[in-house]
Amino acid sequence: MAIIIDGKELSKKIREKLKIECENLEKNNIKPQLAVIMVGDDPASKVYVRNKSKACKEVGVDYVEYLLDKSIKQKELIDLIEKLNNDKNINGILLQSPIPKHLNIEEAFEKIDYRKDVDGFHPMNVGKLALGQDSFVSCTPFGVIKMFEEYDIDLCGKNVVILGRSNIVGRPLIQCCINKNATVTVCHSKTRNTKNITREADVLISAIGKPNFVTEDMVKDGAVVIDVGINRLDDGKIVGDVDYEKVKEKASYITPVPGGVGPMTIAMLINNVIKATKQQNNIK
Ligand code: NAP
Secondary structure: OOOOOOOHHHHHHHHHHHHHHHHHHHHHOOOOOEEEEEEOOOHHHHHHHHHHHHHHHHHHHHHEEEEEEEOHHHHHHHHHHHHHOOOOOOEEEOOOOOOOOOOHHHHHHHHHOOEOOOOOOHHHHHHHOOOOOOOOOOOHHHHHHHHHOOOOOOOOOOOOEEEEOOOOOHHHHHHHHOOOOOOOEOOOOOOOHOOOOHHOOOOOEEEOOOOEEEEEOOOOOOOOOEEEOEEOOOOOOOOOOOOOHHHOOOOEOOOOOOOOHHHHHHHHHHHHHHHHHHHOOOOO
């Protein structure tokens, strides 16, 4: 039976440490501030934004929200980003996705000053991560890596298999795992014989968004299984990508959903806001 990686508890521990960092910054009259831009009224985004706001306030990060109408033009969005780039009181900028289809999200991400890009989506940060340089790392992959570190799971020389290659999870995870000296294989919707590949994984990370996709016959005995997926079933229940009840009998470590990777994402966002604040104030 696997050890359950408790993301909720770990996130709480990290946020407590970050609170102390905020208190120390306040002694120098510095208060980190995050600006969140949301366009339209996507219900899931509203929940995410509410959770981010609550966590920021608890840790001591100021939080300012810009709610834009779904009919807004690209120029208005870019003008707001540029205003926030130039505002010395704002340390981090986050554009909540998705945004309406008529807007160009790639251009918007690129307009965010990469030094305030706490989501790690700017090409400069993506490129730095790929080069193994210090950068802002996308919060969910960063949260996964933090779990490995906190549970002393060493990736060096391990076969890591990642299911999914999205820009926000799968791709940055590839770089994060390579930077930890893992041997990385990525599966996506065009991969053949996925099961043969996952069976070889010492560490299996699923980020595809399909309930019960990872079944016990896809998992090697003693593998570490990280479930990034968040799927809402018809009865309202939230599950991951992994058949948790069966796979936990075979794995050495496993993350539950909810209470696994999800809470880590918010902790790493706050971590990135504080990192940005320190960099902008030349504090080590
Ligand atoms: P996404 O953009 O929809 O990407 C899904 C990825 O899965 C794609 O790369 C796709 O391949 C791949 N895929 C689809 N079917 C597959 C299959 N049969 N075998 C292997 N790969 C397959 O999703 P995302 O934004 O990365 O999110 C993935 C999941 O993580 C979702 O459930 C999401 O809710 C969750 N999530 C959780 C957090 C968190 O904080 N815990 C954060 C972000 C996302 P192609 O590239 O070939 O299409």
